Amino acid sequence: MDKSIIIAGFGGQGILSLGQMIAYGAIHSNKEVSWLPSYGPEMRGGTSNCSVVISEKPIASPVISSPDCLIAMNKPSMTKFLYSVKKGGLVLVNQSIINDEVARDDVDVIYVDTSNIAEEAGNLKTANIVMLGVLVGKTNIFTKESIENVIGEVFATKPKVIPCNITAFNMGYEIGVKNR
Amino acid sequence: MKVLMKGNEAIAEAAVRAGCRAFFGYPITPQNEIPEYFSRRMPEVGGVFVQAESEVSAINMVYGAAGSGARVMTSSSSPGISLKQEGISYICAAELPCVIVNMVRGGPGLGGILPAQSDYFQAVKGGGHGDYRMLVYGPSTVQEAVDIMYEAFDKADKYRIPVMILGDGVLGQIMEAIELPEMVDIQTIPKKEWATDGTGVGESRRVINTLKIKPEVLEEVNNRLADKYKSLSKHEVRYEQYRTEDAEIIFVAYGTVARISKSAVDTLRDKGIKAGLFRPITLYPFPSDPLLSLSKLRSSKKFLAIELSMGQMVEDVRLAVNGNKPVDFFGKVGGIIITPDDIVNYVIKEK
Numbered sequence: 001m002d003k004s005i006i007i008a009g010f011g012g013q014g015i016l017s018l019g020q021m022i023a024y025g026a027i028h029s030n031k032e033v034s035w036l037p038s039y040g041p042e043m044r045g046g047t048s049n050c051s052v053v054i055s056e057k058p059i060a061s062p063v064i065s066s067p068d069c070l071i072a073m074n075k076p077s078m079t080k081f082l083y084s085v086k087k088g089g090l091v092l093v094n095q096s097i098i099n100d101e102v103a104r105d106d107v108d109v110i111y112v113d114t115s116n117i118a119e120e121a122g123n124l125k126t127a128n129i130v131m132l133g134v135l136v137g138k139t140n141i142f143t144k145e146s147i148e149n150v151i152g153e154v155f156a157t158k159p160k161v162i163p164c165n166i167t168a169f170n171m172g173y174e175i176g177v178k179n180r
Numbered sequence: 181m182k183v184l185m186k187g188n189e190a191i192a193e194a195a196v197r198a199g200c201r202a203f204f205g206y207p208i209t210p211q212n213e214i215p216e217y218f219s220r221r222m223p224e225v226g227g228v229f230v231q232a233e234s235e236v237s238a239i240n241m242v243y244g245a246a247g248s249g250a251r252v253m254t255s256s257s258s259p260g261i262s263l264k265q266e267g268i269s270y271i272c273a274a275e276l277p278c279v280i281v282n283m284v285r286g287g288p289g290l291g292g293i294l295p296a297q298s299d300y301f302q303a304v305k306g307g308g309h310g311d312y313r314m315l316v317y318g319p320s321t322v323q324e325a326v327d328i329m330y331e332a333f334d335k336a337d338k339y340r341i342p343v344m345i346l347g348d349g350v351l352g353q354i355m356e357a358i359e360l361p362e363m364v365d366i367q368t369i370p371k372k373e374w375a376t377d378g379t380g381v382g383e384s385r386r387v388i389n390t391l392k393i394k395p396e397v398l399e400e401v402n403n404r405l406a407d408k409y410k411s412l413s414k415h416e417v418r419y420e421q422y423r424t425e426d427a428e429i430i431f432v433a434y435g436t437v438a439r440i441s442k443s444a445v446d447t448l449r450d451k452g453i454k455a456g457l458f459r460p461i462t463l464y465p466f467p468s469d470p471l472l473s474l475s476k477l478r479s480s481k482k483f484l485a486i487e488l489s490m491g492q493m494v495e496d497v498r499l500a501v502n503g504n505k506p507v508d509f510f511g512k513v514g515g516i517i518i519t520p521d522d523i524v525n526y527v528i529k530e531k
Contacts, residue, residue, distance in 0.1 A: 020184070020355065023184050023355060023357075024184060026357070027181065027182055027183075027184055027357050031357075032356075032357060033184070033356065033357050034354055034355070034356050035184070035354065035355040035356070036350065036353065036354045036355075037353055039209075039210060039293075039294075039349065039353050040293070040294065058321070059321075059356070059439070060439050060440070060442035060443040060446070061439055061440040061442065061443035061444075061519075061520045062350070062354055062356075062436075062439065062440075063350075063436075063440050063517050063518075063519050063520070064519070065519040065520050065521035065522075066521070
């Protein structure tokens, strides 16, 4: 079964790297994966998004018309992509900077206060990893252990930040599990 | 285990593994990861990386290195490829092998930096002057781009022609899980008996020159090149067919658009519309014969060329189908990417 995810937010929020972590998770789970960034003339503070498709079979279109899941890290992203999400799909909302309620009742929504959780985990920059935790906890697309391994590999050159990322991931994971 | 790699970087690594030891280029989005990767990788394998002062300079460095027998390549994107056209024409005339990657962006002019397929004419009909062709591939996925790149240097050496990989911004920027081929032992690459590598002396001296003032001499070159291109048509045509056996509407698309069209085929089939996809992998030589055969099937009612351009490949599709069935066109331009739903909606609307 294909799983398509759009991750969107401000440049600098770790949007592209969150997508890459999901892609690494897919490889660890022996699945096919494509990661497609928006690559306009973008910069920190501008908008940024990427599309990730995970499948058991070789991936046909890496371009997503209607995603199974939207991770909205800021308000413009929510406005842009909310109505493209599949009926019955999943929307993860970064409640720390998006005050609005999701104006659809045919999708599953989880509001996550990523900034506060990330700070609690020990580093504000782990807000994107909190969302990764929520996604994995909710959908079970990968095992918890496989993502912990990915975090270890991605941050291999910066071992100091591994523990706070693992904590942030686990805190998000619990929220995901609670919302199953 | 497979590795996750960006298209541009995977293509560069595949080239190194195929024995490429010389890269000359000049930066331009969306292919910058190719020179960036080579700048780090070439020193590791004892190769040469030069960021030239311009595209014109880079292609002439390729010309020189190819003449000396090296496995050499360059990469650029549309406006940069335009600048290289004179050099490409010379390389064709001198019958030298090289590989050129074009990660196409929207044009004309400086255009944009987003994906496009608007350099099809330039790639397959000859963007430079004179009667020449290149072997042109339009890979659809990163894995296919890697596999084609790995073979491209052999093909270039075999025919002594430039091989072009015609990608687009998506292929360059996307990351996918891929398997990389084995590293070729460069000692095993056949010696080039024609190369101006200093080993030919006196009567057997070797000359590389594209000025053929005597008409009989130039005619001979033109004839020899034409024979090569005939040979390409006979031996190198590649394509893929997806659910075309009983298809009523057959999409014709290459590169990134082909894989997007594949998703649209499945969606349309689920809705009871018999769609299929014909995907040229070589753009020159164009797979005309298999397309002609499809057009003669009773089941096929209509062809639809889908491109990120105002309609370029569609002309080759029409020539191949030869009036047997209607050929329509659907495209988007400016760097806007066609989505599977765009195609599905277009087909339903036009039905």
